[in-house]
Amino acid sequence: xxxxxxxxxxxxxxxxxxxxxxxxxxxxxxxxxxxxxxxxxxxxxxxxxxxxxxxxxxxxxxxxxxxxxxxxxxxxxxxxxxxxxxxxxxxxxxxxxxxxxxxxxxxxxxxxxxxxxxxxxxxxxxxxxxxxxxxxxxxxxxxxxxxxxxxxxxxxxxxxxxxxxxxxxxxxxxxxxxxxxxxxxxxxxxxxxxxxxxxxxxxxxxxxxxxxxxxxxxxxxxxxxxxxxxxxxxxxxxxxxxxxxxxxxxxxxxxxxxxxxxxxxxxxxxxxxxxxxxxxxxxx
Amino acid sequence: xxxxxxxxxxxxxxxxxxxxxxxxxxxxxxxxxxxxxxxxxxxxxxxxxxxxxxxxxxxxxxxxxxxxxxxxxxxxxxxxxxxxxxxxxxxxxxxxxxxxxxxxxxxxxxxxxxxxxxxxxxxxxxxxxxxxxxxxxxxxxxxxxxxxxxxxxxxxxxxxxxxxxxxxxxxxxxxxxxxxxxxxxxxxxxxxxxxxxxxxxxxxxxxxxxxxxxxxxxxxxxxxxxxxxxxxxxxxxxxxxxxxxxxxxxxxxxxxxxxxxxxxxxxxxxxxxxxxxxxxxxxxx
Ligand SMILES: Nc1ncnc2c1ncn2[C@@H]1O[C@H](COP(=O)(O)OP(=O)(O)OP(=O)(O)O)[C@@H](O)[C@H]1O
Ligand SMILES: [Mg+2]
Numbered sequence: 001x002x003x004x005x006x007x008x009x010x011x012x013x014x015x016x017x018x019x020x021x022x023x024x025x026x027x028x029x030x031x032x033x034x035x036x037x038x039x040x041x042x043x044x045x046x047x048x049x050x051x052x053x054x055x056x057x058x059x060x061x062x063x064x065x066x067x068x069x070x071x072x073x074x075x076x077x078x079x080x081x082x083x084x085x086x087x088x089x090x091x092x093x094x095x096x097x098x099x100x101x102x103x104x105x106x107x108x109x110x111x112x113x114x115x116x117x118x119x120x121x122x123x124x125x126x127x128x129x130x131x132x133x134x135x136x137x138x139x140x141x142x143x144x145x146x147x148x149x150x151x152x153x154x155x156x157x158x159x160x161x162x163x164x165x166x167x168x169x170x171x172x173x174x175x176x177x178x179x180x181x182x183x184x185x186x187x188x189x190x191x192x193x194x195x196x197x198x199x200x201x202x203x204x205x206x207x208x209x210x211x212x213x214x215x216x217x218x219x220x221x222x223x224x225x226x227x228x229x230x231x232x233x234x235x236x237x238x239x240x241x242x243x244x245x246x247x248x249x250x251x252x253x254x255x256x257x258x259x260x261x262x263x264x265x266x267x268x269x270x271x272x273x274x275x276x277x278x279x280x281x282x283x284x
Numbered sequence: 285x286x287x288x289x290x291x292x293x294x295x296x297x298x299x300x301x302x303x304x305x306x307x308x309x310x311x312x313x314x315x316x317x318x319x320x321x322x323x324x325x326x327x328x329x330x331x332x333x334x335x336x337x338x339x340x341x342x343x344x345x346x347x348x349x350x351x352x353x354x355x356x357x358x359x360x361x362x363x364x365x366x367x368x369x370x371x372x373x374x375x376x377x378x379x380x381x382x383x384x385x386x387x388x389x390x391x392x393x394x395x396x397x398x399x400x401x402x403x404x405x406x407x408x409x410x411x412x413x414x415x416x417x418x419x420x421x422x423x424x425x426x427x428x429x430x431x432x433x434x435x436x437x438x439x440x441x442x443x444x445x446x447x448x449x450x451x452x453x454x455x456x457x458x459x460x461x462x463x464x465x466x467x468x469x470x471x472x473x474x475x476x477x478x479x480x481x482x483x484x485x486x487x488x489x490x491x492x493x494x495x496x497x498x499x500x501x502x503x504x505x506x507x508x509x510x511x512x513x514x515x516x517x518x519x520x521x522x523x524x525x526x527x528x529x530x531x532x533x534x535x536x537x538x539x540x541x542x543x544x545x546x547x548x549x550x551x552x553x554x555x556x557x558x559x560x561x562x563x564x565x566x567x568x569x
């Protein structure tokens with residue numbers, strides 16, 4: 001076997017993404033319309049990782065789908081590399097919130113689905129094998145999706161998106177179904193892949209720590225007060241370079257601010273409890 | 285390369301032994317394995333027909349039912365031998381089978397095409413489905429007088445009637461199962477650059493294969509149904525003709541013979557679809 005190529009068959013350069021006043025309203029069952037997103041402006045640089053945080057149902061998936069060209073905004077627009085997003089834009093690869101694997105195909109063939117068109121068969125095979133190795137599914141290459149666990153299916157779905165080696169990678173809670181340890185491993189994997197091929201990444205997550213660990217910038221999505229429709233409430237530039245120390249005090253402070261932004265009580269200063277550590281020193 | 289292959293073999297072996305140990309421990313896993321043995325399926329499936337045959341023999345020899353109502357198995361066998369010697373049995377079976385297969389082939393083919401057009405394209409749905417729905421609402425036997433007027437009592441009218449019978453189950457099931465392919469899978473396929481024919485071959489077709497097979501099964505049963513209807517009404521050959529002819533002349537042994545032949549032929553042709561199903565399942569594996 002030749003050494004596994006570090007660079008994939010077709011290396012697409014990362015592309016900047018620009019969202020301009022993106023709004024999306026859905027028709028409600030009663031015939032009216034319901035604003036889900038309103039006036040979202042966001043510029044993502046080429047090769048940047050932006051994490052999108054927000055409460056459940058605020059429109060994170062919808063925003064990602066609009067960037068991928070799977071859904072269309074009711075107002076505003078999205079451009080990748082200055083060219084408007086087309087339906088099912090080939091410059092994007094999507095890791096869906098659910099694995100969405102084809103049940104009749106093996107994990108291996110599902111991942112191969114992500115390969116860019118025109119990949120030579122042998123290169124494609126090697127690339128798929130490499131990705132399966134990376135996400136820890138090499139042994140399960142021949143299994144069907146229903147024969148692997150939910151977290152494994154999600155990793156396969158991640159591998160499929162990575163196989164595309166896109167200009168823009170859109171990941172919708174890619175680690176949502178993983179246990180804490182696998183989740184940390186997969187975060188590191190994503191960082192490794194990104195370091196090797198710096199693509200633009202938009203990452204939806206519920207996990208503040210994950211966002212702090214992975215992102216250059218964190219965007220907090222949510223609605224302000226009683227106006228319907230979510231917009232960008234807060235943008236946080238995460239200091240330092242990846243990989244970041246998971247326990248640094250600076251990140252802890254940011255974490256608190258983000259949790260506040262999400263409306264989550266941090267069970268500390270907010271209740272007048274001293275924010276300093278309350279864990280006694282050894283020996284207890 | 286070698287270490288790679290070796291580790292893969294080990295992994296496979298581990299998986300196999302894990303599966304085996306699960307089967308060893310779990311009685312729930314063991315039982316379906318036993319019942320899926322080939323010989324068990326064959327013997328199990330033959331039990332009830334053999335029991336029926338035995339009961340039939342007992343009842344008919346006991347004299348509880350007159351032979352004009354219930355011929356003995358031997359009489360039916362002799363009727364078969366008699367017809368075979370005159371060359372009629374083979375002819376009737378052959379002509380009926382031929383009609384079913386030609387009619388089924390046309391009906392299923394057009395059913396697949398129409399189902400694909402209606403299930404895949406919005407325009408096709410708008411244009412075709414009201415008309416086809418209306419035609420489907422006509423009880424298919426209502427076509428018989430018209431078909432006979434147009435095509436005479438020859439092969440054409442029978443084959444067309446059988447085609448109509450086979451067409452609608454295939455059309456209906458294929459159209460609706462294509463329409464109900466998981467939209468999230470379709471979206472994923474499109475998001476990864478699949479369009480048109482490749483999307484169809486990668487997502488839609490594999491998703492509907494099980495229902496297409498079920499539709500073919502149903503259509504084949506319908507084809508035999510319409511065969512008998514067509515032959516009962518107007519024909520000079522075939523199993524339906526044997527039925528009506530024997531009914532008129534009171535030959536109950538031949539009626540039994542015809543019914544048994546229909547059961548056997550129907551089951552055999554259904555087994556052919558079963559082979560197709562196994563092949564399709566293995567292909568998609
Ligand atoms: N196709 C649709 N038709 C109507 N409403 C929709 C549709 N898709 C999404 N919505 C609505 O848009 C809102 C946002 O949905 P979205 O899936 O983007 O949320 P989310 O932020 O991804 O939530 P979660 O974190 O739970 O995944 C929801 O209230 C949902 O009901
Ligand atoms: Mg979501």
